[in-house]
Amino acid sequence: MDWSPAGVPGQYGRTALVTGGSGGLGLEVARALAERGAHVVLACRSTARGRAAAARIGGSTEVVRLDLASLDSVRRAADGIRRRHRRLDLLVNNAGVMFPSRPRTEDGFEPHFGVNHLGHFALTGLLLDLMHGVPGSRVVTVASLAHRAGRGAMDGPRARDGAGHRSLSAYGRSKLANLMFARELQRRLAGSGAETLSVAAHPGLSATALWQGEAPAWLRPVSGVALRLLAQPPERAMLPVLRAATDPHLPGGAYLGPGERFESRGAPAPASSSRASRDASARFCLWELSEALTGVRYGLAPARTAAGGSPTTAGR
Numbered sequence: 001m002d003w004s005p006a007g008v009p010g011q012y013g014r015t016a017l018v019t020g021g022s023g024g025l026g027l028e029v030a031r032a033l034a035e036r037g038a039h040v041v042l043a044c045r046s047t048a049r050g051r052a053a054a055a056r057i058g059g060s061t062e063v064v065r066l067d068l069a070s071l072d073s074v075r076r077a078a079d080g081i082r083r084r085h086r087r088l089d090l091l092v093n094n095a096g097v098m099f100p101s102r103p104r105t106e107d108g109f110e111p112h113f114g115v116n117h118l119g120h121f122a123l124t125g126l127l128l129d130l131m132h133g134v135p136g137s138r139v140v141t142v143a144s145l146a147h148r149a150g151r152g153a154m155d156g157p158r159a160r161d162g163a164g165h166r167s168l169s170a171y172g173r174s175k176l177a178n179l180m181f182a183r184e185l186q187r188r189l190a191g192s193g194a195e196t197l198s199v200a201a202h203p204g205l206s207a208t209a210l211w212q213g214e215a216p217a218w219l220r221p222v223s224g225v226a227l228r229l230l231a232q233p234p235e236r237a238m239l240p241v242l243r244a245a246t247d248p249h250l251p252g253g254a255y256l257g258p259g260e261r262f263e264s265r266g267a268p269a270p271a272s273s274s275r276a277s278r279d280a281s282a283r284f285c286l287w288e289l290s291e292a293l294t295g296v297r298y299g300l301a302p303a304r305t306a307a308g309g310s311p312t313t314a315g316r
């Protein structure tokens with residue numbers, strides 16, 4: 001179905017929370033939602049950077065401190081949001097790190113898995129009931145083409161293995177976890193009869209601050225060329241996320257990305273995904289592991305389809 005940013009419905013009366021709204025793609029998503037009338041909560045590691053972003057965005061915004069590398073910070077952020085808001089229409093799990101300098105999060109997790117996945121898993125679980133019964137409510141989780149590099153099942157020891165904090169496979173595993181989480185959440189929401197949808201999107205490539213991490217030496221020339229040839233500016237790269245957040249025709253479980261040149265650019269369209277991301281039993285295991293590691297329990301039944309597999313999605 002044709003989609004263009006000009007056709008995004010008005011977001012007046014809706015409250016959207018964007019993690020990592022202080023820069024890069026998150027700032028552009030937050031700006032687009034605020035321009036269309038949403039009240040946008042910028043959940044940022046640095047409130048100073050968050051306030052600077054809010055000033056650039058204009059519209060109706062507020063800034064909440066959220067450090068996804070600390071489950072304590074995630075709980076405090078969720079408590080603060082719950083005190084101020086009775087409902088949430090949209091949660092955009094966007095913040096992310098790639099090749100960070102610290103080998104572990106505050107809670108001792110490998111930082112890609114801890115920040116990109118576990119922090120968002122906990123935040124979503126702590127806020128989800130604010131979305132119950134809210135028409136059109138939606139959780140959008142930002143994955144990546146790099147989810148294909150996420151080989152090897154996640155388990156407890158690997159979740160705490162800080163040795164991989166500068167490896168592409170660790171980043172890839174966290175992005176694979178983002179995609180598996182989005183799909184498993186959709187399956188559980190649908191199974192519990194909730195009208196909240198869970199969808200995912202990836203931006204292709206964009207030369208944001210994400211690429212300033214300490215990449216492995218072999219990857220630097222490769223990523224330099226890829227960025228020169230394929231990157232889109234953040235205001236274009238974020239369009240799959242914006243569509244995932246606002247397209248009223250999107251089914252739960254959809255996964256969007258740029259539609260052209262190996263999903264690196266072009267208008268948002270259904271994206272392809274690895275076989276691992278579609279493995280229903282691996283998604284179930286990841287969910288159980290994530291609940292155990294974060295201590296956040298969703299109370300959503302692990303619904304199964306009649307065939308025991310996952311439901312049809314718009315993603316591939």
Ligand SMILES: NC(=O)c1ccc[n+]([C@@H]2O[C@H](COP(=O)([O-])OP(=O)(O)OC[C@H]3O[C@@H](n4cnc5c(N)ncnc54)[C@H](OP(=O)(O)O)[C@@H]3O)[C@@H](O)[C@H]2O)c1
Nearest residue numbers: 020023024025045067068069095096144205206208209210
């Ligand atoms: N850019 C790409 O080519 C690309 C490709 C595929 C997927 N993605 C995904 O797109 C998303 C956005 O990335 P981006 O390119 O916009 O990167 P970015 O410009 O580096 O922005 C990342 C955002 O995440 C925030 N963040 C980092 N660590 C955090 C933490 N511990 N707690 C809370 N917030 C934290 C950053 O906050 P600070 O301001 O404090 O640093 C920043 O606002 C990520 O999920 C990334 O994996 C990006």
